[in-house]
Amino acid sequence: MKAKASATLRAFLIELAVYSALIVAYFFLVLHFLADWINALEPRHIKIYALVSIGLILGQASLLEIVTTWLMRRLQGGRSE
Amino acid sequence: MIAMLFPISHAEISPIYLAVAGFLIGILGGFFGVGGSFIAGPALRAVGLDWNFAVGTDLAHIVGKSVVAAKRHRALGNVDLRLGLIMAIGTIGGAEVGAQLIQMLKRAGNVNVVVSIVSIAVFTSISSFMLWEGLATQRWQRQRGSKGKTKDKKSKRDESAFQQIAERVHRVKLWPMIALPTSGVKSISLWVILIVAFIGGVFSGFLGGGAGYIRMPSMVYILGVPTHLAVGTDLFEVVISASYGTFSHALKGNVDIMIALVMHTGAAIGAQIGAIATQYFTGPKIRLAFVPLPLVGAAIVIYTLVTGHKI
Numbered sequence: 001m002k003a004k005a006s007a008t009l010r011a012f013l014i015e016l017a018v019y020s021a022l023i024v025a026y027f028f029l030v031l032h033f034l035a036d037w038i039n040a041l042e043p044r045h046i047k048i049y050a051l052v053s054i055g056l057i058l059g060q061a062s063l064l065e066i067v068t069t070w071l072m073r074r075l076q077g078g079r080s081e
Numbered sequence: 082m083i084a085m086l087f088p089i090s091h092a093e094i095s096p097i098y099l100a101v102a103g104f105l106i107g108i109l110g111g112f113f114g115v116g117g118s119f120i121a122g123p124a125l126r127a128v129g130l131d132w133n134f135a136v137g138t139d140l141a142h143i144v145g146k147s148v149v150a151a152k153r154h155r156a157l158g159n160v161d162l163r164l165g166l167i168m169a170i171g172t173i174g175g176a177e178v179g180a181q182l183i184q185m186l187k188r189a190g191n192v193n194v195v196v197s198i199v200s201i202a203v204f205t206s207i208s209s210f211m212l213w214e215g216l217a218t219q220r221w222q223r224q225r226g227s228k229g230k231t232k233d234k235k236s237k238r239d240e241s242a243f244q245q246i247a248e249r250v251h252r253v254k255l256w257p258m259i260a261l262p263t264s265g266v267k268s269i270s271l272w273v274i275l276i277v278a279f280i281g282g283v284f285s286g287f288l289g290g291g292a293g294y295i296r297m298p299s300m301v302y303i304l305g306v307p308t309h310l311a312v313g314t315d316l317f318e319v320v321i322s323a324s325y326g327t328f329s330h331a332l333k334g335n336v337d338i339m340i341a342l343v344m345h346t347g348a349a350i351g352a353q354i355g356a357i358a359t360q361y362f363t364g365p366k367i368r369l370a371f372v373p374l375p376l377v378g379a380a381i382v383i384y385t386l387v388t389g390h391k392i
């Protein structure tokens with residue numbers, strides 16, 4: 001029981017570390033490189049901005065989930081949740 | 082904390098504040114099946130964002146968060162796809178009405194005051210009702226000698242002191258009648274589902290988020306959907322309706338997607354933790370734990386309304 005709790009905590013901390021790394025990557029990639037383009041897009045092409053907004057948030061959500069799910073499976077030796 | 086300028090909304094906010102707020106809101110969303118807008122909206126408002134931006138940006142962040150949480154809940158068998166798709170139609174209609182109301186208030190120049198007052202009233206009412214219902218259900222269970230544990234694992238049905246309301250609603254024979262086998266509902270009028278979803282949609286478009294604080298209790302008490310299924314189905318439905326809400330608000334200039342992206346980085350992991358945690362609690366306990374949360378949102382709004390200061 002104690003070993004199981006320890007494994008769960010370890011998995012959680014690893015997942016947290018992965019997310020933290022992705023957050024830092026996003027701050028540099030999305031906010032730094034994409035920010036200017038998005039900020040310019042919003043007043044000029046509002047419809048494209050609206051579509052890009054949904055695409056970005058869905059893309060980010062899918063990417064974060066795929067990466068962490070894959071990593072968790074690797075850590076748990078291929079055992080599914 | 083280092084503040085960062087978000088040019089679309091002209092707001093200076095710390096990205097760490099946004100990520101941490103998103104993380105906490107993500108846990109709430111995954112656990113209670115609500116978007117967490119009763120915290121997210123006030124949290125954005127508290128750092129100086131106008132209500133129209135808080136509403137639109139919160140909707141965008143909730144799209145991303147709900148995708149992750151809904152997928153988790155679907156894997157756990159907590160999503161009624163038929164109910165979710167029907168509700169999405171009603172919610173989209175309501176969300177557009179809510180968004181138009183925001184536009185009217187924006188043009189009139191009193192969006193911050195009006196939305197603040199409405200949100201305080203709504204959040205306080207929700208908490209009061211959930212407390213009353215949760216305590217009544219526990220009292221009712223004690224009287225019946227029931228421990229409130231799940232008895233029918235297949236349908237995951239739980240108990241509510243207001244089950245008779247849902248039973249009366251199921252007896253309304255307004256054509257077309259449909260069945261929701263996943264939720265254990267044998268027959269219910271399509272119109273009842275659409276009206277419940279529409280009302281939730283108006284709140285979603287007006288106060289931001291997925292309005293799960295209205296829709297989730299409505300699904301349990303009015304439609305008679307078990308709490309676990311209401312949580313998962315609400316999240317699935319929110320993905321569709323909040324996407325529409327985001328698009329609609331973005332066209333009206335109410336979405337700062339950069340703020341939403343930063344918030345979502347924290348919300349994504351929080352939503353996973355929250356979804357897993359629902360497996361360890363029964364329906365009435367989930368509903369009672371929900372009680373203080375809208376009050377926290379109301380307290381933040383009262384603070385910003387009364388003092389006019391940012392946190």
